[in-house]
Amino acid sequence: MELLSGADMIARFLQDEGVExxxxxxxxxxxxxxxxxxxxxxxxxxxxxxxxxxxHAADGYARASGKPGTVLVTSGPGATNAxxxxxxxxxxxxxxxxxxxxxxxxLIGEDAFQETDIVGVTRPIVKHSFAIKHPSEIPxxxxxxxxxxxxxxxxxxxxxxxxxMTAPTERYEYVYPKKVKIRSYNPVTRGHSxxxxxxxxxxxxxxxxxxxxxxxxxxxxASENLTALVKRLGxxxxxxxxxxxxxxxxxxxxxxxxxxxxxxxxxxxxxxADLIIAIGARFDDRVTNNTSKFCPTAKIVHVDIDPSSISKxxxxxxxxxxxxxxxxxxxxxxxxxxxxxxxxxxxxxxxxIDGWRAEREGKLYEASQPGERLxxxxxxxxxxxxxxxxxxxxxxxxxxxxxxxQYYKFDKPNRWITSGGLGTxxxxxxxxxxxxxxxPDDVVVxxxxxxxxxxxxxxxxxxxxxxxxxxxxxxxxxTLGMVRQWQDLNYKSRHAHSYVESLPDFQKLIEAxxxxxxxxEHHDELDAALERTFADNDELVFLDIDxxxxxxxxxxxxPLGAMRDxxxxxxxxx
Amino acid sequence: MRHIISILxxxxxGALSRVVGLFSQRNFNxxxxxxxxxxxxxxxxxxxxxxxxxRVIEQITKHxxxxxxxxxxxxxxxxxxxxxxxxxxxxxxxxxxxxxxKRTVDIFRAQIVDVTPSVxxxxxxxxxxxxxxxxQAMAPIGILEVARTGVSGISRGDKILSL
Ligand SMILES: Cc1ncc(C[n+]2csc(CCOP(=O)(O)OP(=O)(O)O)c2C)c(N)n1
Ligand SMILES: [Mg+2]
Numbered sequence: 001m002e003l004l005s006g007a008d009m010i011a012r013f014l015q016d017e018g019v020e021x022x023x024x025x026x027x028x029x030x031x032x033x034x035x036x037x038x039x040x041x042x043x044x045x046x047x048x049x050x051x052x053x054x055x056h057a058a059d060g061y062a063r064a065s066g067k068p069g070t071v072l073v074t075s076g077p078g079a080t081n082a083x084x085x086x087x088x089x090x091x092x093x094x095x096x097x098x099x100x101x102x103x104x105x106x107l108i109g110e111d112a113f114q115e116t117d118i119v120g121v122t123r124p125i126v127k128h129s130f131a132i133k134h135p136s137e138i139p140x141x142x143x144x145x146x147x148x149x150x151x152x153x154x155x156x157x158x159x160x161x162x163x164x165m166t167a168p169t170e171r172y173e174y175v176y177p178k179k180v181k182i183r184s185y186n187p188v189t190r191g192h193s194x195x196x197x198x199x200x201x202x203x204x205x206x207x208x209x210x211x212x213x214x215x216x217x218x219x220x221x222a223s224e225n226l227t228a229l230v231k232r233l234g235x236x237x238x239x240x241x242x243x244x245x246x247x248x249x250x251x252x253x254x255x256x257x258x259x260x261x262x263x264x265x266x267x268x269x270x271x272x273a274d275l276i277i278a279i280g281a282r283f284d285d286r287v288t289n290n291t292s293k294f295c296p297t298a299k300i301v302h303v304d305i306d307p308s309s310i311s312k313x314x315x316x317x318x319x320x321x322x323x324x325x326x327x328x329x330x331x332x333x334x335x336x337x338x339x340x341x342x343x344x345x346x347x348x349x350x351x352x353i354d355g356w357r358a359e360r361e362g363k364l365y366e367a368s369q370p371g372e373r374l375x376x377x378x379x380x381x382x383x384x385x386x387x388x389x390x391x392x393x394x395x396x397x398x399x400x401x402x403x404x405x406q407y408y409k410f411d412k413p414n415r416w417i418t419s420g421g422l423g424t425x426x427x428x429x430x431x432x433x434x435x436x437x438x439x440p441d442d443v444v445v446x447x448x449x450x451x452x453x454x455x456x457x458x459x460x461x462x463x464x465x466x467x468x469x470x471x472x473x474x475x476x477x478x479t480l481g482m483v484r485q486w487q488d489l490n491y492k493s494r495h496a497h498s499y500v501e502s503l504p505d506f507q508k509l510i511e512a513x514x515x516x517x518x519x520x521e522h523h524d525e526l527d528a529a530l531e532r533t534f535a536d537n538d539e540l541v542f543l544d545i546d547x548x549x550x551x552x553x554x555x556x557x558x559p560l561g562a563m564r565d566x567x568x569x570x571x572x573x574x
Numbered sequence: 575m576r577h578i579i580s581i582l583x584x585x586x587x588g589a590l591s592r593v594v595g596l597f598s599q600r601n602f603n604x605x606x607x608x609x610x611x612x613x614x615x616x617x618x619x620x621x622x623x624x625x626x627x628x629r630v631i632e633q634i635t636k637h638x639x640x641x642x643x644x645x646x647x648x649x650x651x652x653x654x655x656x657x658x659x660x661x662x663x664x665x666x667x668x669x670x671x672x673x674x675x676k677r678t679v680d681i682f683r684a685q686i687v688d689v690t691p692s693v694x695x696x697x698x699x700x701x702x703x704x705x706x707x708x709x710q711a712m713a714p715i716g717i718l719e720v721a722r723t724g725v726s727g728i729s730r731g732d733k734i735l736s737l
Contacts, residue, residue: 119588124599128642184645308636
């Protein structure tokens with residue numbers, strides 16, 4: 001029998017759970033835990049420069065690896081700084097465990113120094129939370145936290161740990177719990193066979209089917225199965241912003257992604273479809289536009305692990321609660337030896353879709369000329385080519401994020417890393433840092449904007465400490481571009497506080513941390529700068545590129561319209 | 575439509591706040607809420623009455639089920655059920671109205687459980703409609719204070735809500 005203090009139990013548990021790296025920042029209430037981490041060397045601790053960055057870094061790691069990220073912060077301000085990152089993970093269903101120090105039990109409720117009711121503060125943005133009541137329950141509670149974070153519909157779990165629970169003087173028996181049971185939590189392991197059969201029959205009878213798949217495919221690792229199913233049927237597929245990479249985007253059956261800034265052909269295909277097969281997607285408002293005008297002729301099959309996502313905003317005709325992987329598998333086996341009822345319909349549908357594709361081909365944006373400022377779109381395309389489409393790509397939030405989603409093509413899941421649900425500016429850089437530290441051999445690119453980057457740029461210091469070679473591509477339009485776009489469209493170009501005056505000299509700033517920074521002002525300088533940026537995969541390089549500030553992101557769905565109602569450029573509209 | 579949802583909830587600190595928080599967070603409406611321990615000390619039973627169309631009620635039950643602390647729940651209004659609420663009311667009981675209060679109490683099969691020279695304290699149980707009717711009947715005489723427990727309920731017959 002092994003006797004350990006609460007703090008040592010935490011360190012030991014993390015080792016036994018196979019956690020390699022945690023992201024954190026110390027403070028009074030967490031110091032026993034930090035001391036326990038100091039006295040071991042299996043679990044590596046990455047000291048960030050702001051707790052929000054710890055959550056984004058752990059989140060980035062989780063999105064790239066499919067495993068839960070781990071965060072350790074102190075009570076009060078440490079914990080509240082982590083809140084934005086917890087909400088970011090929650091909105092995108094990312095598995096994460098956040099260990100928060102708390103003031104000693106006897107002080108709770110007394111407004112003690114650095115006391116915050118973090119369980120209360122985070123209640124609406126966690127999958128679940130725990131407060132440790134006795135040191136002996138630490139192994140079991142931590143196991144439950146990881147189990148909940150990673151299974152079913154994943155999400156962040158907060159564990160509140162009062163300082164006295166980790167006191168070095170009190171020791172209790174430690175056993176690593178291999179398994180835990182939570183009586184009220186039994187995520188479904190397969191979908192209802194009758195419903196799946198019904199869905200398959202509908203697929204075979206469809207004339208204008210579309211797959212619409214989301215982040216659920218990525219988080220559940222169902223991409224391979226999905227690809228097999230879509231190939232088997234020959235249907236078109238569009239994904240959500242979060243589902244990018246769940247099906248190879250360079251494949252002919254891929255229509256790109258859909259929604260507010262989705263591709264013309266995706267939104268048109270959805271609008272005209274007679275069957276939508278939604279898997280691991282949640283029909284959110286950035287996808288559906290006006291739900292009362294949404295896909296008027298379509299029947300809807302909706303597969304999701306979370307029953308509350310089904311028929312939440314758009315009613316499903318065939319709801320299937322179950323994990324994407326097993327449901328898709330069952331669909332594939334039910335399809336064996338069967339054929340489409342209307343063999344001629346699908347080729348006709350493809351002819352229509354190819355017509356939509358052709359309409360927009362070559363008209364997506366106007367390229368810059370030599371000597372001119374670059375267009376943000378062409379920068380993304382150039383980065384796509386130089387990285388051969390194989391990088392991990394993180395983004396911040398704004399126009400650059402949408403351009404990155406549109407012009408970098410992903411053939412694999414877990415490579416496109418963006419804050420979709422919460423849209424958190426500041427996410428991209430720390431997320432890239434978290435990924436690079438765990439996947440040092442891969443190329444990790446962060447597309448950012450001069451607005452977003454300044455929200456988390458202190459992490460340059462962390463990258464310096466840990467030698468983290470991320471590539472930061474700053475699409476510098478000197479403005480809060482997405483805000484400005486909305487102001488152009490809805491407020492007669494009254495640019496209220498969307499202009500970022502007094503930007504720093506990014507080159508000097510980056511150099512102050514000892515890194516290389518390059519500036520690109522014109523079209524002609526891009527290629528050489530990219531060569532230099534990607535020359536050494538271990539080196540952090542910041543590429544500050546002046547891009548055309550007047551550029552808008554198109555297509556853009558018209559507010560309150562149907563899927564097909566889009567602005568296609570500053571002068572064209574569907 | 576009005577629904578009565580009965581929930582078996584882990585008897586854990588914070589569990590109740592998750593349920594209540596869910597309602598406010600998602601803009602669901604709570605009309606009454608009643609919570610107490612059950613025969614199993616690890617479980618509380620919580621009953622909530624809420625208003626909403628089928629879509630809203632479906633969302634409420636799905637989201638409640640998603641809470642880790644919710645062990646089981648039933649929408650009692652989907653089947654035959656018994657609904658009860660208890661109310662304590664202080665009414666003015668002076669002069670001629672003393673008798674009238676007494677008569678009304680008898681009609682409603684309520685009980686007077688405390689008496690002073692000027693006040694009767696009445697206890698009444700029943701469904702929410704009956705309690706509302708009693709309040710209406712007493713209003714002209716003078717209600718001084720009302721304390722209602724909120725609705726509690728159980729299915730009729732052999733059907734049970736348990737682990
Ligand atoms: C933390 C946070 N605050 C505010 C916003 C609202 N917002 C969305 S995009 C945007 C502008 C982003 O500017 P920049 O990073 O320069 O990107 P650009 O749109 O110019 O490419 C703002 C302010 C947000 N998404 N996140
Ligand atoms: Mg900008």
